Amino acid sequence: PGLFKSLVYSTHNIDDCASVLSLQNYKPIQEIENSIVLRMLAFPINPSDVNQLQGVYPSLPNKSLNYQTLEPAAIAGNEGVYEVIHVPNRFQNLKKGDWVIPTMANTGTWTNFQVFNDESQLIKVNGLDLFTAATIGVNGVTAYQLVNDFVDWKRNENNWIVQNAGNSTVSKMVSQIAKVNNVKTLNIVRDRKTPEEFNKLAAMLENTFGATKVISESQNNDKDFNKQELPQILGKHARIRLALNSVGGKSSSSIARKLEKDGLMLTYGGMSKQPVTLPTSLLIFKNITSAGYWVTELNKKNPQRKVDTVHDLLNLYEAGEFVSPKEDIETLSWDIEKFSDDDVLKLVQGGINSTNGKKKVVV
Numbered sequence: 074p075g076l077f078k079s080l081v082y083s084t085h086n087i088d089d090c091a092s093v094l095s096l097q098n099y100k101p102i103q104e105i106e107n108s109i110v111l112r113m114l115a116f117p118i119n120p121s122d123v124n125q126l127q128g129v130y131p132s133l134p135n136k137s138l139n140y141q142t143l144e145p146a147a148i149a150g151n152e153g154v155y156e157v158i159h160v161p162n163r164f165q166n167l168k169k170g171d172w173v174i175p176t177m178a179n180t181g182t183w184t185n186f187q188v189f190n191d192e193s194q195l196i197k198v199n200g201l202d203l204f205t206a207a208t209i210g211v212n213g214v215t216a217y218q219l220v221n222d223f224v225d226w227k228r229n230e231n232n233w234i235v236q237n238a239g240n241s242t243v244s245k246m247v248s249q250i251a252k253v254n255n256v257k258t259l260n261i262v263r264d265r266k267t268p269e270e271f272n273k274l275a276a277m278l279e280n281t282f283g284a285t286k287v288i289s290e291s292q293n294n295d296k297d298f299n300k301q302e303l304p305q306i307l308g309k310h311a312r313i314r315l316a317l318n319s320v321g322g323k324s325s326s327s328i329a330r331k332l333e334k335d336g337l338m339l340t341y342g343g344m345s346k347q348p349v350t351l352p353t354s355l356l357i358f359k360n361i362t363s364a365g366y367w368v369t370e371l372n373k374k375n376p377q378r379k380v381d382t383v384h385d386l387l388n389l390y391e392a393g394e395f396v397s398p399k400e401d402i403e404t405l406s407w408d409i410e411k412f413s414d415d416d417v418l419k420l421v422q423g424g425i426n427s428t429n430g431k432k433k434v435v436v
């Protein structure tokens with residue numbers, strides 16, 4: 074490989090987290106000839122990557138002087154897809170040209186090259202397109218496990234999942250994975266500026282990403298809508314057994330209210346930064362369970378479960394049941410030939426600070 078260039082940080086800043094990043098050029102401390110050398114193909118900018126830079130995420134990489142910085146630093150980013158460009162003979166499972174993703178979080182993916190010395194720390198994802206491969210390790214695994222690991226679905230029932238932030242990358246994947254289980258999804262998205270904008274978004278989620286029905290947050294919170302229109306949308310003998318909450322606040326109470334008796338709400342994100350509030354009656358009279366989900370911790374406890382999940386997702390992709398998130402992704406192109414270090418830094422900082430709501434993937 075050429076020179077290693079990584080986006081690193083030594084400090085955190087909750088108000089302007091992009092400012093803690095710098096682009097560092099260095100020679101890796103590992104012996105290149107004896108290591109697996111990877112070339113980065115594409116990495117996403119996920120909310121948790123941003124939370125790490127802000128210093129508000131409970132899982133952080135160790136900072137070190139390995140990148141020839143003055144202060145101990147870590148490489149940003151937790152997922153992304155690499156191409157294997159060098160593999161010593163002692164590693165039997167990998168070959169040059171394979172596409173791989175890291176098994177664990179905190180390995181630092183916002184980089185042009187990376188070095189590994191343990192092939193069990195990499196999962197092969199050959200056959201995927203760039204955007205699916207770049208987002209399968211965190212969002213894909215999360216979506217798959219949220220749908221499959223908590224509720225025992227019976228195929229012949231009118232089962233539903235209700236989920237807020239219904240246009241997030243995770244939610245789009247949830248809808249498709251649910252569909253495979255014959256489970257329908259009610260996706261709630263924040264109101265848009267115009268009805269046309271809302272309809273366009275709803276059509277994309279329903280036609281491309283497998284959502285059964287998309288409604289707005291105002292409908293989610295509207296008592297009349299929930300009494301009159303919602304039952305018609307859901308159909309006869311509907312069972313909303315699972316609510317997936319990545320927003321919190323009022324939105325989480327409103328999705329919890331839609332659950333059937335003994336239903337489960339899993340909270341896996343807190344985009345509104347508001348606490349999860351649950352009406353007392355739901356806990357007492359409907360026996361709702363409210364629990365959390367954290368992919369990082371689950372993977373740490375059981376890395377094989379992640380490997381198995383990725384393999385299941387690869388099979389779904391091959392069978393055409395899991396489409397690429399590409400259509401709704403904004404690509405940020407890192408031009409290796411032309412970009413100065415400052416251009417790369419600005420590209421990624423711009424992605425972090427963007428407010429257009431689109432998932433960013435740096436290619």
Ligand code: NDP
Pocket residue numbers: 119120121211212215238239240241242243244262263319320340341342343344345346366367368369430431432
């Ligand atoms: P994306 O970047 O694809 O989407 C973000 C979503 O959040 C969009 O639907 C957006 O809606 C919504 N959103 C943004 N700001 C707010 C706000 N203030 N109030 C309500 N909704 C808001 O996200 P990902 O799919 O990568 O991640 C989705 C969530 O899942 C995040 O909270 C993330 O941290 C969490 N997550 C958790 C994991 C876990 O293990 N617990 C693993 C993976 C992800 P809009 O278009 O209206 O802006």
